[in-house]
Amino acid sequence: MMFVLMTLMLTGLGSLVGYIFGRFDIGLIIMLTISVVICIYSYYGSKAAAFRAHDVHLVTEAEEPRLYGIVRKLSEQSGLPMPEVGISETMMPNAFATGRNPENAAVVATRGLLHMLPDDELEGVFAHEMSHVKNRDILVMSTVSTMAAVLNYGSQYLSYAILAATAVGNREDNSLRGLGYIMAILLSVFVPIASALIQMGVSRSREYLADETGGRMTGEPRALARALRHIEEGCAKTEADYVEKAYADMWISNPLTGKNRTLTSRLFSTHPPTEERIKKLNDLADKLDAEKKKISDKKDLGIDPNYKSHLY
Known part of the structure; x- marks a missing residue:
């Protein structure tokens, strides 16, 4: 709702400026500039905003040795700088x-997560989160969001421009007027839907990538799979208590989606269905087990596992 309202406001502003100066291109440039500035501000201010929304407080190793130790272990394994570690008391x-880059990153756990998960599952969860940092997903999604915003604002503005031009154009040519109305409708309705589908699709692909990267980081994808199931079940019990809907998609498991989702909700979801994520993680675990067995068999035969024949 806020996104639609912002789109209408910026479109109206651009149209007003264009009308005042008699130049639609001026209004378009101003509108697109504002949308880019908003996205850049969101990129640089996302960390502080997320902390405020969930009352996150940073902790030291002395305060949270279990969590801090897991994050430090993963940081060393992944070759990433040690991120800030925070707790949300929910x-x-x-x-x-x-965080906008690995040097500015932070990872956050809720108190409920720390109470619920054993160490291996907690490690799987934070391997996933560290993978988002490693894969620079904040930058990727900020770029995609900027492109989607520019596309949406631009399409809305152009649809108004076409309607205005059609209204003051040749009133006797009904076919051209009809074409103008059709183009305006297509721009204002279908372009935003298409851009949203693309944006959500990219987000889901980054979640799958973080699952795989995290599973390989720990070597135990099944632990993350178990954690995802436990988190989804736990979130279902507390869904009614979660009020920060604007930030629901930043969690490892969206607390508002639930298990039963329609095709439409899945297409417009930032996260893949948990069952599909679990299946992919179990498939990855089987693949890693097969690779380990192959290496073990070579060692039993006295063959260097790193040796590759050049006879073929």
Whole structure:
């Protein structure tokens, strides 16, 4: 709703400026500039905003040795700088990562997550979050969001421009007027839907990538799979208590989606269905097990596992 309202406001502003100066291109440039500035501000301010929204407080190793130790271990394994570690004192079991780059990153756990998960599952969760940092997903999604915003604002503005031109054009040519109305409708309705589908599709692909990267980081994808199931079940119990809907998609498991989702909700969801994520993680675990067995068999035969024949 806020996105639609912002689109209408910026479109109206651009149209007003264009009308005043008699130049639609001036209004378009101003509108697009504002949208880019908003997205850049969101990129640089996302960490502080997320902390404020969930009352996150940073912790030291002395305060949270279990969590801090897991994050430090993963940081060393991945070759990433040690991120800031935060706690949100909510009983909803969940976690997220934020920060515009690895040097500015932070990972956050809820108190509910720390109470619910054993160490191996907690490690799987934060391997996923560290993978978001490693894969620079904050930058990727900020770029995609900027492109979607520019596309949406631009399409809305152009649809108004076409309607205005059609209204003051040749009133006797009904076919051209009809074509103008059709183009305006297509721009204002279908372009935003298409851009949203693309944006959500990219987001889901980054979640799958973080699952795989995290599973390989720990070597135990099944632990993350178990954690995802436990988190989804825990979030279902606390869904009614979660009020920060604008930030729901930043968690490892969206606390508002639930298990039963329609095709439409899945297409417009930032996260893949948990069952599909679990299946992919179990498939990855089988693949890693097969690779380990192959290496073990070579060692049993006295063959260097790193040796590759050049006879073929």
